[in-house]
Amino acid sequence: MNLREKLKLYVITDRRLRNEVESVKEALEGGATAIQLRLKGVPTREMVEVGKKIRKLTEDYDTLYIVNDRVDVALAVDADGVHVGQEDMPVDVVKEIAPNLIVGVSASNLREALEGERKGADYIGAGSVFPTRTKEDARLLGLGGLREIVENVHIPVVAIGGINHENIREVLKVGIDGVAVISAIVGTKNIVEATRRMKEVIEEYKGRGTKQLTIILIN
């Protein structure tokens, strides 16, 4: 599995917007390349039940499957990885207790991104790129901060926070590996269509990047 490729369009669940299983089914049909199960304030047993259903779906679509915060749930549902924030388990501790999980770390500035990389993270979730109401406690990174992270870490970078169909091109220009989205996909009526449209823009840009590289090589 090419992690950079798998991180291209990373859809995060949000129960306040739509049931997890429903939204994941539709996002997968629309072409999501990664799914993050994010459940807050839900009993562990329910997390495991929902998480196993999503494992089946992501397996059918050969999609990367990440669980937010909970290493135990990630292990119990056989997810590919876990995503941890600055208040969650430290990356090095995750790697100690679950060496086979892919670990993503949220970073809202360069220092956090470099620390995550140093402690063994496999990718960085960098944000918030734009102001957002989905994660109210998110600190603003901005496009400038995002660029700084992309230029300084060697692991893949996924941009997150307030990204939608209107502003996604500005984010792609920075040269990130993927885009993480909650409300612009899970908060829409037609999740399949919203995913498909976003995927098209990403592939168009990624394709263009390759062409530019080809031209440079020819010159």
Next chain:
Amino acid sequence: MNLREKLKLYVITDRRLRNEVESVKEALEGGATAIQLRLKGVPTREMVEVGKKIRKLTEDYDTLYIVNDRVDVALAVDADGVHVGQEDMPVDVVKEIAPNLIVGVSASNLREALEGERKGADYIGAGSVFPTRTKEDARLLGLGGLREIVENVHIPVVAIGGINHENIREVLKVGIDGVAVISAIVGTKNIVEATRRMKEVIEEYKGRGTKQLTIILIN
């Protein structure tokens, strides 16, 4: 380690009553044989930080150390085990992802106790023996229900729920292996003294039980 022996006086933390590290220090000084770290609504990183401090303390006293609900935190802090309720991770799943942890299961009736045992639990936390306000959602098991569990499962049984210095003898008469306490110890001003007094009653009873057994054998 003899698990039955270690479960004799099982003290559970409660932040609403007292800081975890403080209360554990005092409970250990007073003679607690097991500590359960119970943290709800606290970020995972903080759980790990507090949990590691309690690992050091319990190590110094050679005391059993159990973490409530969170298998990932139990692994991260190198606890001896995890305690799961009916809404937490199922015992068999815990045993799959963390085969070296001791697993305790809460049971509020015989069916749950037998199911826990069948799925691989190492001990049962049976309750609530008496009405309690510390765990508001606890269903009442009563002394009769407790006796039924003790008579039907083969793994150790710890009684929990509303047990204090006044009613503990009634509970010990049922023939349980240990007593789990929150407010009667953690909710008192002098935790060392409250633990010591309760430990004395338990040892007095356990001692008496042995003598009775000896008499039977002699007869």
